[in-house]
Structure formats: C-alpha cells, structure tokens
C-alpha cells in the first residue's frame with residue numbers, strides 16, 4: 001500500500017473513532033430491565049487509530065511474511081481470527097485489515113474489493129475449520145479470475161497425520177482446481193522465496209487465487225537476521241513488471257480485418273479491467289467506430305453512456321461480423337454468446353495456451369490487453385460506421401422499451417413489490433436523480449432478482465458495478481462482496497478514488513442473505529455506509545413450490561431481515577408495496593451517508609412472481625452485456 | 632464457399648427436372664455446412680445422404696434435412712413440446728422478415744420462405760429456397776436457428792430451455 005493510501009486509512013480510522021464516540025444504537029428489542037444498547041467498544045476505534053508498527057529483525061515468520069505483503073503492495077486483508085501470527089503482523093505493518101464474522105464472507109469481501117479496485121487483497125482463516133469455511137468463495141474467486149491471496153495457518157509439520165489436538169486438514173489438495181498456485185510452506189528459510197512465487201502468480205498473466213498455508217514451524221520460527229532467509233532481496237529482484245507485447249504482424253492483420261468489417265465489436269472483459277486498459281480501449285473504439293460490449297465480474301471499463309456501447313443493445317449483437325475478445329478469461333462456448341454463426345473471432349489474451357478454447361478463432365494475439373489495444377490504436381485507420389452506430393442505438397432503445405413494459409406491468413401488482421419495480425426505481429435513484437450517475441458503486445447479487453437488476457443497472461466508469469454471482473453462480477456471498485466493495489470505496493482505492501466515502505448499494509435474495517447476513521454486523525462495526533437491498537420472496541428462487549418436495553424450497557413468510565439489521569447495529573426498512581420503495585431507498589441512502597451505518601431494505605415480494613402466468617415472470621438473459629450472469 | 636458458375640446456372644435455369652440439378656444443390660448445402668464444421672462453429676458433422684447431423688449450440692445435436700423435391704432446408708422437431716411458446720415462436724419467425732429489421736438480418740421473401748409445421752407435437756422449421764442460391768439459403772437458415780436459440784429463447788423463454796434442452800436451472 002502506498003503511503004498516501006495508508007494516510008487515507010488512518011484518516012478513516014480517525015473518523016471511525018469519532019463515530020464510535022457517538023455511535024451507540026438503541027436495540028430494537030430492548031427487554032424490560034436496565035436498557036442495553038448496541039455499542040461500539042472504545043477498543044475498536046482506539047485500535048484502528050493506532051499507528052503502524054513495522055517489524056524489524058529479529059522477526060517471526062508471520063512478520064517476515066507481512067513485510068513481503070507490505071512491499072508487494074497488498075491493499076487489504078479480510079479475515080476472521082486464526083492464523084494469528086500472520087494476521088496480526090499484517091495489521092502491524094499498517095495494511096488495512098478487517099475482521100468479520102465468517103471466513104467465507106471475508107473471503108468474498110476480499111474478492112469484491114479486488115473486483116472493483118484491481119488491487120490484490122488477502123483473506124485469512126484458521127487451520128482446518130476457518131480455511132474450509134472459505135471454500136465456496138475461493139472457488140467463486142477462481143471462476144471470476146480474481147487475484148486473491150488465500151492464507152491459512154495449518155498445525156505443525158511435526159504433527160502431520162497424527163490427529164494430535166484439533167483442526168487437522170490437508171489444505172493444498174482441497175484447493176486443487178480452484179487456484180493458480182498453492183504451497184504448504186515447509187522450510188522456514190524459504191518463506192521469502194515462496195512468498196515471491198505467490199506474488200509472481202498474482203501479478204502476472206491471467207489472475208486466479210493463490211493459496212499459502214503456514215505450519216507452526218514456519219510462522220512461529222524466529223529469524224535473527226536476514227542470513228537465515230534465502231532469496232531475501234528487494235521485491236524488484238524477484239519479479240518483473242514487464243508485460244507481453246503483441247506481434248506487430250498480427251496487429252496489422254487485425255487492423256485489416258477491422259477495416260474490412262462492417263460491424264465490428266470488442267468484447268471487453270476481465271483482462272481489460274485488470275490491465276487498466278480503459279483509455280486505450282476507448283481510443284481504439286472511437287477511432288474506427290467499433291462497438292464495445294462488456295463481460296466479466298465487474299463493469300464500467302467502457303461507459304454504458306457511450307454511443308458505441310453495446311452493453312445495453314442485446315438485439316444488435318447478432319449483427320456483428322467481427323468479434324474481438326479482449327481479456328475474456330472465462331470463455332463461453334458456442335451458443336452462450338449471442339453472436340451470429342458467421343461472425344469471425346479474434347482473441348487477445350496474455351495466455352497463448354487458452355486461445356482457441358471453446359470458441360473457434362480466426363486470429364489469436366498473445367499480449368497484455370493494454371499493450372495490444374495501444375498498438376491497435378496506432379495500427380487502425382479512422383473509420384466511420386454510421387449505420388452500425390444507428391443499429392446499436394435502435395437496439396438500445398428497443399431494450400429500454402422492453403424494460404419499460406416490464407416496469408409498467410409490474411406496477412400492477414400491489415400485494416407485494418415486484419423486482420421490476422425495485423430495479424427501475426433503483427436505477428432512477430442512482431442515475432436520474434440527485435446523485436451523479438458515476439457516483440455509486442453497486443454489487444448486483446441474487447439470482448432471480450439479478451435477472452431484473454442487471455437489466456436496469458448501469459456502469460459509467462471502471463469498477464462501478466460488481467456482479468455478485470458470476471460464472472460459479474454461488475448464491476450467498478453478496479454481503480461479503482458488499483463489505484469488500486464498501487471498504488474499497490471508503491478508502492478510495494484505485495478507480496474508486498474519485499468516489500471515496502460515498503455509500504454503496506448491495507443487492508441479494510432472501511436465500512442468499514442467509515449465507516453472509518451476519519456481515520451486517522461487520523459493516524456496522526466498521527461504520528460502512530451500505531444500502532443493502534434484500535429481495536424477500538419467502539423462498540429459494542427455484543419455483544418448485546408444489547408437490548411433496550415443496551417444503552424444501554419454502555421459508556416462513558414475511559421474515560424480517562430489516563429487524564435483523566437493526567439487531568446487529570444497522571438500520572432497517574420494510575417495504576411491502578410498490579409506492580413504498582422509493583421513499584425507503586431515499587431514507588436508507590441518507591441515513592447510510594449521514595450516520596455511516598448499513599441500512600437494509602427488506603423488500604417483500606412473493607414467490608409466485610417466478611411462476612408461470614405471472615408476467616413478466618422469471619427472465620432469461622442475453623450475453624455478453626449488462627444481463628450477463630455466466631461469463 | 633461460392634458455387635461455381637456451371638452449378639449456379641444449373642440451379643437457376645428453371646429446369647423442372649429435380650434430378651438434373653439437385654446433386655449440385657445438395658453439394659452446395661453440404662459445402663456450406665461442412666465449412667461451419669471446419670471453422671469450429673459445429674464441433675462435429677456428418678452427412679448421411681440428404682440428412683446432416685452436427686453438434687452445435689451448447690454442444691447439442693442438431694439435424695438438417697435437405698428436401699430436394701420441395702427445395703427446402705428442414706430442421707425436424709427443432710422445438711419439441713412448444714405449448715407455452717408456440718405463439719411467440721411463430722411471432723419471432725414473422726419478425727425475421729419484418730421491415731424494421733436491419734437489412735443484413737432480414738429474411739428476403741424473394742429468396743427464402745420460412746414457416747413452422749407441427750408434427751407429432753413438435754415444431755419443424757421449414758425454409759423453402761426461392762431463386763436457387765443455396766449458399767445464401769443455408770447461411771440464412773443457420774443464422775435464423777442461431778438467433779432463435781441464443782437471442783429469442785435464451786432471453787424470453789429460459790424455462791422452456793431448461794425443460795426441453797437441459798439448460799442449467801441455476
């Protein structure tokens with residue numbers, strides 16, 4: 001972390017200390033007897049306000065590792081207690097750290113943080129139990145190609161296979177298939193060396209999680225001085241920031257293909273975001289009137305407001321005659337993207353070994369995405385394609401028209417709030433009201449609710465939208481993602497810098513809420529301004545609501561997630577009718593901004609909305625673009 | 632693939648005897664389909680007389696038959712059990728020839744007529760070729776089916792895809 005961002009963190013900690021002094025929240029269900037209020041103990045702001053305490057030799061293993069993390073610019077740690085030597089040392093180094101309620105949700109928090117900042121973050125848990133609690137969300141991060149550093153303590157090598165004490169687990173086999181690199185550290189002298197392996201994997205090529213587990217012999221070893229550590233160099237000596245550049249002949253060939261094409265389109269995916277290639281992308285698109293559609297787990301690297309954006313023009317995708325995938329790490333199969341059977345395909349990717357997987361290619365270019373787009377911006381000639389631009393605009397208008405129809409139909413339901421009403425009014429509030437449309441970072445989670453929300457949510461700048469479920473399709477990490485995204489915005493990390501301190505919005509379903517709902521307490525503890533919208537349809541969103549199995553899909557009705565938020569130190573709103581949503585949203589946003597607390601809006605829907613005959617019903621999706629859920 | 636001048640002339644000559652021109656027509660159909668396989672759009676391809684079978688969208692098997700007598704490209708039972716979506720599917724088909732569609736995606740009634748016929752409770756897509764440009768006809772038919780699945784059904788009828796095409800529910 002840079003000195004500047006460290007200063008920001010301390011400023012935030014100071015603000016938190018102040019908030020703590022006045023931040024007691026009255027319990028919603030105060031029983032008779034002496035009144036108890038939810039209170040932030042002084043120890044929390046005090047701890048957060050303490051200066052960093054970087055370690056010096058003699059150091060323990062945990063401290064040595066924390067120093068590597070500091071030197072490598074680790075942007076944040078999200079964890080639960082366990083792996084104590086490591087997490088305490090990382091905290092002492094002055095890296096922003098957050099302690100939550102479950103390792104799984106904290107793992108998702110780190111993932112969410114990375115998805116909207118492009119910076120590396122870590123998650124940590126204790127040995128067997130804490131580590132295995134993270135598994136679903138490590139797998140989700142892997143599918144999303146997130147450079148997530150997974151840390152866990154792991155007993156002692158001397159006790160391997162003995163079941164001595166508790167918590168024995170063989171960690172590395174567990175993450176096989178869901179990580180880019182993993183290592184159980186064995187030889188304490190090689191701690192620094194293997195840390196470099198980890199950061200090399202995180203910072204180069206196509207990112208995915210890296211998993212290190214620390215036996216007691218490693219984190220607890222005391223090093224007198226650097227002579228006891230191998231490869232103990234400056235980090236600049238152990239990896240390079242050089243990027244692969246494209247073959248000029250292939251760039252020329254692509255320029256010719258673009259010149260001959262009538263309706264070219266760039267699919268700007270995850271690699272565009274991680275290589276921070278948004279300016280180069282815009283330059284290329286504008287120079288030759290190339291349409292751009294986004295895919296991936298975060299959106300905004302090409303503004304939805306741009307005349308060349310196809311992210312909200314789904315019906316135009318089938319017209320493209322040349323499709324250029326840039327940084328499309330999670331590759332669709334034929335039929336998953338809505339392009340025609342005659343489209344030509346080009347792939348620009350840092351990993352030669354992946355080019356040609358799933359989709360046939362007419363041209364492959366091995367390169368860092370940014371380097372390729374920069375080279376292309378010089379190689380292509382200026383071209384205007386008025387007819388193509390007009391087709392994109394007409395498709396956009398058609399899409400908005402469909403959304404409008406859904407909204408109007410949904411307003412006809414008055415016994416519950418329909419997802420189309422929530423989605424449309426949320427978008428009115430975020431993009432067509434008093435707020436600057438670029439301001440609010442949003443986590444679009446949930447399942448059925450996501451089908452509506454993603455049609456209406458927009459992204460106007462990099463990292464503005466984090467898609468919750470993406471590729472792995474895990475229901476549940478949304479409050480974890482929201483916490484990590486809130487932390488990123490509160491600190492103003494990376495592309496969030498200009499929006500530092502603003503409230504964020506998170507969306508989830510009622511089934512999803514259960515997996516990470518306790519993190520409302522973590523949001524309240526760290527005074528995170530989060531408006532958390534829960535679509536409560538009294539059921540898992542899979543409409544299997546009749547027959548003998550129905551009880552396995554249904555919940556008790558009218559559950560009060562809003563009261564849970566209040567009971568955990570946040571605030572709650574309960575919305576049961578369409579006209580109540582917008583006022584509740586406005587109140588929630590204001591309270592979140594002013595009091596720096598999470599506010600949960602419990603939106604009472606009904607399960608029948610997903611069943612046949614209840615138009616507009618459960619929606620499908622077209623990919624790539626704003627509706628994308630899979631790739 | 633482009634038809635050679637001799638073949639193209641043969642098809643468009645107005646000769647009413649099917650036997651004299653159909654080998655050229657079916658070869659043209661075969662060549663275009665085979666090219667999709669060569670490009671990797673189809674991941675497998677086999678010709679059995681006038682019947683073509685290929686693996687295509689979502690790695691599923693597809694079938695196209697060339698009916699020489701009717702000069703038609705036929706996708707048998709392409710939409711099984713269409714009860715809930717039949718009306719909408721017919722509307723989609725009509726929309727493909729509508730004036731408000733971009734011209735590069737519009738079905739030109741001078742060159743092809745498309746319709747659904749119902750057989751054994753399933754919808755069969757019939758594309759009748761007019762004018763004899765079989766290369767254009769196969770491309771148009773393939774893209775019509777492509778669009779029917781990846782845009783129309785995917786976006787508007789996800790439940791139907793889950794039930795009839797084993798698309799994942801979640």
Ligand SMILES: Cc1ncc(C[n+]2csc(CCOP(=O)(O)OP(=O)(O)O)c2C)c(N)n1
Nearest residue numbers: 446447448449475509510511512540541801
């Ligand atoms: C962890 C996990 N469990 C189960 C599933 C299967 N699944 C996918 S969506 C879904 C229903 C989700 O319901 P809810 O979170 O209420 O979302 P809604 O449809 O109401 O938006 C289920 C069970 C999954 N994808 N992930």
